[in-house]
Amino acid sequence: MVKKLLCGAVAIVFFVVFSSINILPAFSQSQIPEWIRIGVFYADTYKKSSPVDFVKIEAKGSLFLAISDDKNFITISNTQKNSLTVSKDVYKKNGQEGPNYHVAVGRYISYKTAENSLKSFSSFKDAFVGFVNGGYSILIGCFDNINDANKLAAKLSGATIYSSETMVLVKDESGKVIFGFDGQNTKFLMLIPQKQNGIERIKIGSRWFRGRAEFKRIKSSDMTVINVTRLEEYLYGVIRMEIDPLWPVEAVKAFAVIARTYAVRNLGRHLSIGFDLCPTDHCQVYGGAVDGTYGEKQAISAVDATRGEIITYKGNPIDAVYFSSTGGIPTEDSENVWRYPIEYLRSVDNSKEAKNSKSSWLFQFTKDEIKNMLKKKNIDIGDILDVQVVEYTKAGRVLRLKIIGTQGEYECQKEATRLLFGLYSQAYTITTDADVAVVDSRGKVKKVRISGQKILFEDGSVKRAVVAGQKQNFEETEKLLPQTAESVYLSIYDEVYQSESFGGIETEGQTYSQQYIDVVNPDGSIDKVPLVPTTYTFNGKGWGHGVGMSQWGAKGLAESGYNYKQIIKHYYTGVEIEKR
Numbered sequence: 415m416v417k418k419l420l421c422g423a424v425a426i427v428f429f430v431v432f433s434s435i436n437i438l439p440a441f442s443q444s445q446i447p448e449w450i451r452i453g454v455f456y457a458d459t460y461k462k463s464s465p466v467d468f469v470k471i472e473a474k475g476s477l478f479l480a481i482s483d484d485k486n487f488i489t490i491s492n493t494q495k496n497s498l499t500v501s502k503d504v505y506k507k508n509g510q511e512g513p514n515y516h517v518a519v520g521r522y523i524s525y526k527t528a529e530n531s532l533k534s535f536s537s538f539k540d541a542f543v544g545f546v547n548g549g550y551s552i553l554i555g556c557f558d559n560i561n562d563a564n565k566l567a568a569k570l571s572g573a574t575i576y577s578s579e580t581m582v583l584v585k586d587e588s589g590k591v592i593f594g595f596d597g598q599n600t601k602f603l604m605l606i607p608q609k610q611n612g613i614e615r616i617k618i619g620s621r622w623f624r625g626r627a628e629f630k631r632i633k634s635s636d637m638t639v640i641n642v643t644r645l646e647e648y649l650y651g652v653i654r655m656e657i658d659p660l661w662p663v664e665a666v667k668a669f670a671v672i673a674r675t676y677a678v679r680n681l682g683r684h685l686s687i688g689f690d691l692c693p694t695d696h697c698q699v700y701g702g703a704v705d706g707t708y709g710e711k712q713a714i715s716a717v718d719a720t721r722g723e724i725i726t727y728k729g730n731p732i733d734a735v736y737f738s739s740t741g742g743i744p745t746e747d748s749e750n751v752w753r754y755p756i757e758y759l760r761s762v763d764n765s766k767e768a769k770n771s772k773s774s775w776l777f778q779f780t781k782d783e784i785k786n787m788l789k790k791k792n793i794d795i796g797d798i799l800d801v802q803v804v805e806y807t808k809a810g811r812v813l814r815l816k817i818i819g820t821q822g823e824y825e826c827q828k829e830a831t832r833l834l835f836g837l838y839s840q841a842y843t844i845t846t847d848a849d850v851a852v853v854d855s856r857g858k859v860k861k862v863r864i865s866g867q868k869i870l871f872e873d874g875s876v877k878r879a880v881v882a883g884q885k886q887n888f889e890e891t892e893k894l895l896p897q898t899a900e901s902v903y904l905s906i907y908d909e910v911y912q913s914e915s916f917g918g919i920e921t922e923g924q925t926y927s928q929q930y931i932d933v934v935n936p937d938g939s940i941d942k943v944p945l946v947p948t949t950y951t952f953n954g955k956g957w958g959h960g961v962g963m964s965q966w967g968a969k970g971l972a973e974s975g976y977n978y979k980q981i982i983k984h985y986y987t988g989v990e991i992e993k994r
């Protein structure tokens with residue numbers, strides 16, 4: 415029996431990873447927020463980032479301590495320093511980690527009053543102001559065990575012990591703690607840089623950003639470091655990563671509106687670990703501050719020229735998906751790549767697309783490589799006998815793909831037909847080294863796989879190449895085919911791969927790779943052709959999923975005189991551009 419495996423389980427995984435855009439709740443905000451939170455260090459299933467124990471923060475001017483909640487920021491003190499380290503308040507001992515113990519004294523209504531009282535604790539070199547239990551206290555020492563902390567507390571009247579898993583410490587360059595903050599994950603520590611020429615710039619780790627830094631100790635992502643920045647300034651740092659800012663200005667402006675729409679629609683995508691968007695291609699690639707970078711001026715002016723504009727459909731921000739190129743073929747209907755039809759994501763003409771390096775491409779895999787690709791997805795259908803496109807979309811992308819193996823079949827659809835092989839796009843044809851040109855009864859030349867064809871041999875016998883069970887063979891067949899000069903392949907037999915034995919010539923011990931036949935070309939030369947393909951060549955066009963706007967297409971349209979609104983309305987069917 416031939417096992418027929420459908421790609422149900424695998425397809426579901428693809429949808430979760432690549433099409434989660436479809437399951438986000440509908441947009442409910444009428445205003446574009448001024449600020450946005452972008453993750454810098456955090457726990458990430460994409461493994462492009464990880465939480466940190468400590469991080470260095472720098473600025474050109476002073477850094478200010480501030481307290482934030484999800485909506486407000488309150489500045490509490492100027493540290494007078496431009497380089498600080500923020501770390502988790504933990505000790506590490508014998509491979510174990512735990513929250514430090516501090517001796518807490520006093521209760522103050524403001525940072526300022528607490529700081530003033532610090533003078534009376536000058537005999538303790540390691541005393542610092544702490545925000546604990548919703549107010550300010552003086553904290554003394556960082557102990558890795560409660561006994562040492564208790565000993566000290568016993569000497570001070572009214573002292574208590576404080577220890578928390580959500581506390582962070584701010585240290586100066588000498589390592590001295592200058593502030594301890596525990597907002598118990600409802601309030602957070604923020605560092606705000608002094609403005610330079612009206613702009614906030616802050617260095618988080620090794621990268622400069624516009625805006626501020628925020629620190630959250632979240633169990634599953636401890637410690638998460640976030641760049642809190644103005645949405646429009648965030649877009650400056652997106653443009654230069656996702657599109658060439660020196661492209662025609664209308665294309666760059668179209669992209670600015672798309673990136674803004676994406677951000678607004680996807681606010682809070684990473685809310686479970688404390689921020690809105692991550693800086694990778696999971697959300698939008700964000701490179702931080704643009705100062706002195708390639709195309710800086712153009713990126714900024716494209717964002718400024720479209721300030722506040724987003725793309726809407728029936729009043730809601732659209733899922734403004736985009737991709738690189740199609741190689742000139744039309745874009746794709748959303749349901750032919752992902753799960754659902756979306757009204758504004760329809761296949762449209764893309765023939766004006768600018769030429770690019772992925773206009774056409776070629777990937778080649780051996781049958782063993784394909785077998786291994788399937789194995790990695792826990793699909794085992796034995797040795798690979800054929801890979802066939804079952805159905806194409808109107809635009810020319812693979813909709814259904816079938817892989818035939820010695821122990822079963824695997825069929826997949828839509829985006830999976832690309833991702834399975836890691837191809838640039840879903841628009842491709844497949845040829846193999848077992849393909850031969852045949853002349854059919856109407857005199858038309860076409861490429862077919864040799865397997866399953868009726869073959870007229872030199873001795874006048876006609877056999878059919880069959881693949882049965884674990885063997886490949888030639889089966890005697892009726893002599894009804896006249897020999898022609900053009901080709902030895904004369905007709906196509908469709909049901910090549912059947913599990914039943916054909917009962918033809920049983921040749922012992924032969925494996926697929928060993929079976930070749932000599933093909934006589936019209937000029938008399940001879941090609942050795944394998945009975946079963948050993949290599950598969952994917953000839954394709956374009957790069958990306960093919961739904962929504964083509965970036966190279968937008969460039970082509972801008973070059974032919976379209977403005978950014980016309981470009982957007984070309985790629986997203988029936989949408990409006992609204993300023994909010």
Ligand SMILES: [Zn+2]
Nearest residue numbers: 691692696697
């Ligand atoms: Zn993300």
